[in-house]
Amino acid sequence: MTPILQARNVTFAHSGRQILHTVSLDVLPSQTLGVIGASGSGKSTLCRLLSGLIPPDEGKILYQGQDLATASRAIRKKIRPAIQMIFQDPYGALDPRQTVREIVGEALNPAPDREARILAALAEVGLSAESAARYPKAFSGGQRQRIAIARTLITRPSVIIADEAVSALDVSTQAIVLNLLLDLQQKHGLAYVFVSHDLAVIRHMSHHIAVLEQGRIVESGLASIVLNAPTRPETRALLENSF
Numbered sequence: 001m002t003p004i005l006q007a008r009n010v011t012f013a014h015s016g017r018q019i020l021h022t023v024s025l026d027v028l029p030s031q032t033l034g035v036i037g038a039s040g041s042g043k044s045t046l047c048r049l050l051s052g053l054i055p056p057d058e059g060k061i062l063y064q065g066q067d068l069a070t071a072s073r074a075i076r077k078k079i080r081p082a083i084q085m086i087f088q089d090p091y092g093a094l095d096p097r098q099t100v101r102e103i104v105g106e107a108l109n110p111a112p113d114r115e116a117r118i119l120a121a122l123a124e125v126g127l128s129a130e131s132a133a134r135y136p137k138a139f140s141g142g143q144r145q146r147i148a149i150a151r152t153l154i155t156r157p158s159v160i161i162a163d164e165a166v167s168a169l170d171v172s173t174q175a176i177v178l179n180l181l182l183d184l185q186q187k188h189g190l191a192y193v194f195v196s197h198d199l200a201v202i203r204h205m206s207h208h209i210a211v212l213e214q215g216r217i218v219e220s221g222l223a224s225i226v227l228n229a230p231t232r233p234e235t236r237a238l239l240e241n242s243f
């Protein structure tokens with residue numbers, strides 16, 4: 001299967017400190033790559049690089065084979081909506097002064113079908129049409145994460161990068177949001193990069209796993225193999241510490 005998103009020998013430093021070292025990985029269409037690693041191992045930085053928010057110092061991020069850094073403006077304009085991110089904090093991620101309609105429709109230009117697309121995106125995440133006129137403060141944490149998901153869906157993305165996307169939610173709400181994400185993956189053939197410190201969540205979501213240790217991928221492969229029969233001591237330590 002041809003990867004939809006790739007990192008090739010990506011390095012990244014911040015304030016003179018090397019945060020990622022020659023990281024390479026493939027994200028396959030319709031599949032989830034779970035990324036695990038200790039705190040500070042570089043998971044969030046990797047997410048920001050993969051989504052094109054920051055450029056690598058060396059190496060490439062490729063979307064459908066196109067290098068994000070050297071693609072023409074026109075190609076970048078096409079790629080930008082295709083890679084979306086969801087963050088941990090469903091409270092901080094939504095502007096409290098905007099209605100849900102404004103938040104979800106933010107990326108859409110004025111168009112005759114704008115309202116229909118907003119309502120369709122809300123329906124896809126299980127929110128009613130009445131939700132559109134309300135403000136984020138009227139919603140629970142799980143509902144706010146649904147609004148954030150609706151905002152990503154509206155651009156019809158191919159890849160969603162979820163950085164600890166359910167970590168702030170209680171366990172039963174987490175399950176509901178994870179199952180919504182699985183349904184959306186099936187329906188739209190979405191690829192996910194899923195970062196979580198919670199291995200039960202990673203196990204539930206991932207087809208493949210990459211293990212980050214101090215900015216290096218030390219092990220990667222099928223989730224069933226990496227999580228059940230890890231070959232590297234770093235992976236075994238992560239798995240042991242999580243139970």
Ligand SMILES: Nc1ncnc2c1ncn2[C@@H]1O[C@H](COP(=O)(O)OP(=O)(O)OP(=O)(O)O)[C@@H](O)[C@H]1O
Nearest residue numbers: 014015019037038039040041042043044045046197
């Ligand atoms: N903008 C920044 N300013 C300062 N340090 C940064 C910045 N971005 C990343 N770092 C540093 O880079 C390292 C990797 O951070 P990153 O947030 O990517 O790791 P992480 O694996 O996501 O950690 P956590 O699980 O704790 O969120 C950390 O040591 C962090 O302090």
